[in-house]
Amino acid sequence: MCGIIGVIDRKRELMDGSAIREALSIMDERGSGEGAGYAAYGVYPDYPDLYAIHVFYDNLIHPREQVEELLETWGMIEYDEEIPTYESGRMKKVHTPWRYFFRPNRKLMPRSDTPDDDIVTHIVMTINTSVSGALVFSSGRNVGVFKASGWPEEVADFYRVEDYEGYLWLAHNRYPTNTSGWWGGAHPFNLLNWSVVHNGEITSYGTNRRYIESFGYSCTMFTDTEVVAYLMDLLARKHRLSPEHTVRALAPPFWEEIERMPPADQVINTAIRLTYGQAMMNGPFAIAVASHDFLVGFSDRIKLRPLVIGEHDHRLYISSEEAAIRTLDPMVQKISMPRAGEPIVGRVIT
Amino acid sequence: MIIGSRPLKYQVTVDHDHCMLCGRCVENCSYSVYRMEDHRIRINSRNCVACHRCISQCPRDAITITSRPCDYRPHPVWTDEIRESIFKQAESGKILLGGMGNNMDYPIIFDRIVLDACQVTNPSIDPLREPMELRTFIGKKPKRLDLHYRPGHDVEMRTSLVKNLQLETPIMIGHMSYGAISLNSHLAMARAASECGTFMGTGEGGLYEALYPYQDHMIVQVASGRFGVDVNYLDRGAAIEIKIGQGAKPGIGGHLPGEKVCANVSCTRMIPEGSDAISPAPHHDIYSIEDLKQLVRSLKEATEWKKPVFVKIAAVHNVAAIAAGIARSGADAVVIDGFRGGTGAAPSVFRNHVGIPIEAAIAAVDIKLRQQGIRNEVSIIASGGIRQSADVAKVICLGADAVYIGTAALVAMGCRVCGTCYRGLCTWGIATQRPDLVARLNPDEASRNVGNLIQAWTLELAELMGAAGINSIESLRGNRDRLRGYMLDQEMLKVLDIKPVGA
Numbered sequence: 001m002c003g004i005i006g007v008i009d010r011k012r013e014l015m016d017g018s019a020i021r022e023a024l025s026i027m028d029e030r031g032s033g034e035g036a037g038y039a040a041y042g043v044y045p046d047y048p049d050l051y052a053i054h055v056f057y058d059n060l061i062h063p064r065e066q067v068e069e070l071l072e073t074w075g076m077i078e079y080d081e082e083i084p085t086y087e088s089g090r091m092k093k094v095h096t097p098w099r100y101f102f103r104p105n106r107k108l109m110p111r112s113d114t115p116d117d118d119i120v121t122h123i124v125m126t127i128n129t130s131v132s133g134a135l136v137f138s139s140g141r142n143v144g145v146f147k148a149s150g151w152p153e154e155v156a157d158f159y160r161v162e163d164y165e166g167y168l169w170l171a172h173n174r175y176p177t178n179t180s181g182w183w184g185g186a187h188p189f190n191l192l193n194w195s196v197v198h199n200g201e202i203t204s205y206g207t208n209r210r211y212i213e214s215f216g217y218s219c220t221m222f223t224d225t226e227v228v229a230y231l232m233d234l235l236a237r238k239h240r241l242s243p244e245h246t247v248r249a250l251a252p253p254f255w256e257e258i259e260r261m262p263p264a265d266q267v268i269n270t271a272i273r274l275t276y277g278q279a280m281m282n283g284p285f286a287i288a289v290a291s292h293d294f295l296v297g298f299s300d301r302i303k304l305r306p307l308v309i310g311e312h313d314h315r316l317y318i319s320s321e322e323a324a325i326r327t328l329d330p331m332v333q334k335i336s337m338p339r340a341g342e343p344i345v346g347r348v349i350t
Numbered sequence: 351m352i353i354g355s356r357p358l359k360y361q362v363t364v365d366h367d368h369c370m371l372c373g374r375c376v377e378n379c380s381y382s383v384y385r386m387e388d389h390r391i392r393i394n395s396r397n398c399v400a401c402h403r404c405i406s407q408c409p410r411d412a413i414t415i416t417s418r419p420c421d422y423r424p425h426p427v428w429t430d431e432i433r434e435s436i437f438k439q440a441e442s443g444k445i446l447l448g449g450m451g452n453n454m455d456y457p458i459i460f461d462r463i464v465l466d467a468c469q470v471t472n473p474s475i476d477p478l479r480e481p482m483e484l485r486t487f488i489g490k491k492p493k494r495l496d497l498h499y500r501p502g503h504d505v506e507m508r509t510s511l512v513k514n515l516q517l518e519t520p521i522m523i524g525h526m527s528y529g530a531i532s533l534n535s536h537l538a539m540a541r542a543a544s545e546c547g548t549f550m551g552t553g554e555g556g557l558y559e560a561l562y563p564y565q566d567h568m569i570v571q572v573a574s575g576r577f578g579v580d581v582n583y584l585d586r587g588a589a590i591e592i593k594i595g596q597g598a599k600p601g602i603g604g605h606l607p608g609e610k611v612c613a614n615v616s617c618t619r620m621i622p623e624g625s626d627a628i629s630p631a632p633h634h635d636i637y638s639i640e641d642l643k644q645l646v647r648s649l650k651e652a653t654e655w656k657k658p659v660f661v662k663i664a665a666v667h668n669v670a671a672i673a674a675g676i677a678r679s680g681a682d683a684v685v686i687d688g689f690r691g692g693t694g695a696a697p698s699v700f701r702n703h704v705g706i707p708i709e710a711a712i713a714a715v716d717i718k719l720r721q722q723g724i725r726n727e728v729s730i731i732a733s734g735g736i737r738q739s740a741d742v743a744k745v746i747c748l749g750a751d752a753v754y755i756g757t758a759a760l761v762a763m764g765c766r767v768c769g770t771c772y773r774g775l776c777t778w779g780i781a782t783q784r785p786d787l788v789a790r791l792n793p794d795e796a797s798r799n800v801g802n803l804i805q806a807w808t809l810e811l812a813e814l815m816g817a818a819g820i821n822s823i824e825s826l827r828g829n830r831d832r833l834r835g836y837m838l839d840q841e842m843l844k845v846l847d848i849k850p851v852g853a
Binding site for chain 1: 468471472473475480481483485487491492493494495497499505507509511514720721723725726747818819820821822824825826827828829830831832
């Protein structure tokens with residue numbers, strides 16, 4: 001099961017988190033009250049150029065010391081604080097969420113084209129694999145993930161998502177299978193500017209994991225969703241494929257469809273399948289991925305999970321349920337169902 | 351006569367009440383087990399190799415063949431086989447030869463690995479109702495695509511792809527030479543490979559003219575003897591394979607007894623009629639990995655860089671590092687031949703004791719190539735001991751791109767794995783050049799049988815993939831998460847990089 005929803009305002013007009021809280025809660029039927037989360041872009045206007053690193057701490061002694069030492073080694077913490085949370089009813093502070101606004105020292109990664117991103121990726125992978133009691137769950141610039149175990153409305157109230165304003169929101173309501181109500185297991189998954197929400201199970205996980213690990217990523221969350229974030233990072237950031245072509249790699253058309261394409265498309269789609277065969281994701285899924293400039297949604301190659309699109313002026317909605325889109329925007333103008341594997345992309349207007 | 355005669359290996363009996371004296375057994379047995387005397391079938395069981403030709407032809411089911419009618423005194427160390435090997439060598443002073451693959455009782459890793467299926471959390475996919483893709487490309491793939499986006503929807507692809515072989519099923523037929531096997535069996539397999547959209551190896555015996563119509567589905571082999579190799583041969587193949595080693599006999603060259611070198615074989619191989627064709631152990635122009643690189647490039651140059659070049663090695667202890675060297679040689683695919691691989695003739699000591707199983711070899715090669723970031727440089731073809739579609743699925747999960755089958759294709763044409771290929775008397779018309787025996791194999795029927803086998807395995811593979819919730823072979827490849835080891839020890843699980851059942 002699981003329910004997903006995402007919205008982008010293509011003119012970067014800000015929306016607070018109250019509407020998406022309602023929209024996600026309307027899909028409680030799709031979850032089990034063991035995990036929910038929200039990702040928002042544009043939430044840290046005071047520190048737009050710094051990496052906002054969100055960490056779950058089991059305690060504030062050893063893990064925090066180690067994390068801060070690592071951050072100070074690779075750059076500078078300009079500001080840090082505990083993320084404000086509000087306990088109530090079932091929602092207890094099992095972990096302490098903390099955030100750092102971090103400026104990497106790019107001189108320390110001299111041979112990279114994207115030293116800042118590579119330093120932060122390295123820090124995230126190091127903390128998540130070798131610092132016990134700490135987990136980085138958000139690491140992009142001017143983007144924040146807020147997630148925990150609980151029902152969508154409980155998690156929203158725990159972080160008071162209505163206090164945050166973003167032009168792009170992603171949210172997820174979880175019915176866990178791979179890991180139980182572990183906070184790190186809730187979605188959205190985030191790496192750098194990539195956030196992913198995912199409904200489904202990736203049957204090709206073993207292939208995808210081994211592929212992505214050969215490029216230096218390490219899978220640490222014990223679940224299949226994180227590979228999506230890493231694959232997006234590899235293909236769309238490092239290999240500079242467009243979001244559409246990245247989706248074509250992750251959920252490619254069947255050979256039979258490729259053979260019916262015009263020759264130029266045939267060449268590119270064949271090349272994508274040959275080159276990125278191990279990045280192809282199989283199994284039932286509907287996925288929404290966000291970055292600063294776009295929101296992209298797509299389903300598996302035979303659409304075994306629902307995905308609905310809504311449009312209203314310069315806003316694009318992607319969700320598991322039409323009801324959720326109508327809750328988020330009762331005046332939505334156009335509702336449609338994309339075809340299996342078809343990339344749906346909403347880009348900001350620059 | 352100190353050693354004297356040994357117990358019979360097989361006892362042949364004819365039920366004379368059922369026998370109608372048609373004489374088909376006499377006619378069909380090329381090993382002279384039967385003769386007709388005084389209106390009765392007489393039997394010399396000592397000549398029997400248990401090829402079952404007589405049984406298959408007897409209209410009255412009157413023939414019975416029993417194994418070991420007389421046992422030695424049982425002994426767990428001094429087994430019957432050990433004792434008999436000693437007898438033979440004490441008499442001859444020679445190296446013992448054997449046909450077909452390793453016949454020692456090593457545990458089979460494939461049989462201790464189980465596959466996965468979907469339940470509830472994700473649906474299995476029904477290949478009867480949904481598309482299922484087994485199309486496989488063998489050859490180099492780029493590590494990344496360089497796409498340039500120009501304003502509008504214009505995209506320029508700056509990466510150029512090199513030629514790959516396109517297979518409609520990941521099952522190919524491995525290299526068995528014309529000479530080791532008959533023209534009719536070659537024709538049958540070549541036809542089946544063409545019809546199934548896959549490929550077949552020529553072996554190291556050249557390409558006989560009658561096979562030219564199927565050349566687009568044939569991979570021509572260049573082995574250390576260079577038999578039959580000229581530019582015409584290279585040009586005809588869809589791909590070229592350099593054979594360094596063979597799973598049945600790692601470290602030594604091929605061996606074709608002169609009895610099998612008839613006129614046509616002699617012309618195709620470019621060697622004198624009746625002479626033994628013994629390939630040297632190494633290629634005399636390859637004494638190191640950089641020499642291999644030169645040969646790969648020479649073959650590509652000779653064929654104007656139009657053909658993929660494969661390199662085949664036997665699975666030996668250091669197979670992963672060797673494969674990594676091959677991946678850097680410019681080769682497009684590496685074929686790993688496990689120690690269960692078949693052969694027409696090999697010294698038994700090699701066949702039974704040298705090399706490692708294909709399951710472990712593929713796992714090690716795939717991991718090593720990934721660690722070094724060169725997995726895209728070469729495709730991996732697994733061969734040697736692939737017996738059924740489940741083996742194909744498992745070895746692909748371990749990291750192979752495709753498989754070669756050999757013995758299985760011969761069995762599809764009637765071979766009973768009697769292991770006597772090197773004598774050239776194959777009653778099934780497969781491993782022989784004697785015209786009367788070859789004529790027994792009808793290429794039309796045999797190609798149907800081989801094609802059926804490939805098709806049946808392909809269907810089973812599609813079903814297994816569907817049950818695992820996978821609709822394209824790319825997602826099965828290297829997907830070790832969908833395997834579990836059953837009663838494998840921890841070290842073996844580590845080598846295979848799979849979890850035990852229940853984990």
